Amino acid sequence: MTGSESAVVVGVDGSAAALTAVRWAARVARERRRSLRLVHALPELPVSFPAAELSFEQMQEAAGARGARVLAEAGDAAAQAAPGVEAATAVRAEGPAEALLAEAAGASMIVLGSPGRSTAGRVLLGSVSVALAAHAPCPVAVIRPHVGEDEAPAEGPVVLGVDGTPKGEAAIAAAFEEATWRNARLVAVHSWSEKFLAEIFEEGRRGMDRAAVEEHEHELLAQRLAGWQEKYPDVVVERVVRAGRPAEVLLDLADRAQLLVVGSRGRGGFSGLALGSTSQALISYALCPVLVARGGTRPGE
Numbered sequence: 001m002t003g004s005e006s007a008v009v010v011g012v013d014g015s016a017a018a019l020t021a022v023r024w025a026a027r028v029a030r031e032r033r034r035s036l037r038l039v040h041a042l043p044e045l046p047v048s049f050p051a052a053e054l055s056f057e058q059m060q061e062a063a064g065a066r067g068a069r070v071l072a073e074a075g076d077a078a079a080q081a082a083p084g085v086e087a088a089t090a091v092r093a094e095g096p097a098e099a100l101l102a103e104a105a106g107a108s109m110i111v112l113g114s115p116g117r118s119t120a121g122r123v124l125l126g127s128v129s130v131a132l133a134a135h136a137p138c139p140v141a142v143i144r145p146h147v148g149e150d151e152a153p154a155e156g157p158v159v160l161g162v163d164g165t166p167k168g169e170a171a172i173a174a175a176f177e178e179a180t181w182r183n184a185r186l187v188a189v190h191s192w193s194e195k196f197l198a199e200i201f202e203e204g205r206r207g208m209d210r211a212a213v214e215e216h217e218h219e220l221l222a223q224r225l226a227g228w229q230e231k232y233p234d235v236v237v238e239r240v241v242r243a244g245r246p247a248e249v250l251l252d253l254a255d256r257a258q259l260l261v262v263g264s265r266g267r268g269g270f271s272g273l274a275l276g277s278t279s280q281a282l283i284s285y286a287l288c289p290v291l292v293a294r295g296g297t298r299p300g301e
Contacts, residue, residue, distance in 0.1 A: 017143075024151070039099060
């Protein structure tokens with residue numbers, strides 16, 4: 001038991017980015033009547049360090065004390081952002097990815113902060129967030145504030161990447177749920193690649209009918225959304241079908257969004273979304289928070 005059952009779990013490391021994630025998660029937890037759980041993973045300590053006068057046990061004690069201070073600061077940030085929210089804290093000895101995966105077993109959502117635009121920060125974030133997106137049994141949110149602002153955007157639509165396969169149902173469910181909670185318009189986006197389709201047609205034997213392809217892609221998007229608009233009648237849905245690379249299409253629309261929701265993988269226009277280059281581009285470069293909901297996750301639980 002981790003104590004994270006149905007909680008919104010946040011990874012906390014003492015950075016400003018983590019505090020932004022804490023404030024975002026605290027508001028989500030309060031709105032949805034969830035508890036908030038703040039988790040700090042202790043750094044890996046060397047067994048011996050010649051220049052250090054402290055013993056390994058003393059270093060452990062110092063790391064634990066710092067973790068307690070980090071969590072206390074995060075707790076204060078949560079209380080200021082969402083007064084009344086129930087927050088629990090935990091210090092774990094595993095690495096960040098392992099600790100948060102353990103916490104994810106019963107969580108409603110895992111939340112991570114983005115350190116910003118630095119190359120080093122993107123690499124560190126990617127290793128943890130991609131691991132969580134690939135394996136966590138709940139949606140994973142990566143929070144980056146808009147350029148020049150301290151907080152993630154609170155206005156604009158929820159943008160949904162639709163891959164055209166049944167594996168994307170978790171993302172669709174999560175996006176409608178988020179749009180409902182946020183009273184926001186939902187922009188459902190499906191991308192298709194002209195280059196890919198041209199390559200699979202045999203040259204000299206038959207060409208690609210662009211109009212027919214576009215009609216098919218529109219029908220595919222409609223099929224994937226079928227039933228969801230009836231389930232969420234208050235959500236206004238805008239359908240967007242564009243030719244182009246999935247990451248570029250979504251990043252363009254995400255500039256004006258308060259949340260971007262994607263699935264973890266698929267075999268359509270958004271193939272390999274959780275582990276491939278598309279997902280890493282979205283997590284690293286989107287100006288709004290990104291929520292990854294893979295098949296088997298529990299959006300809206």
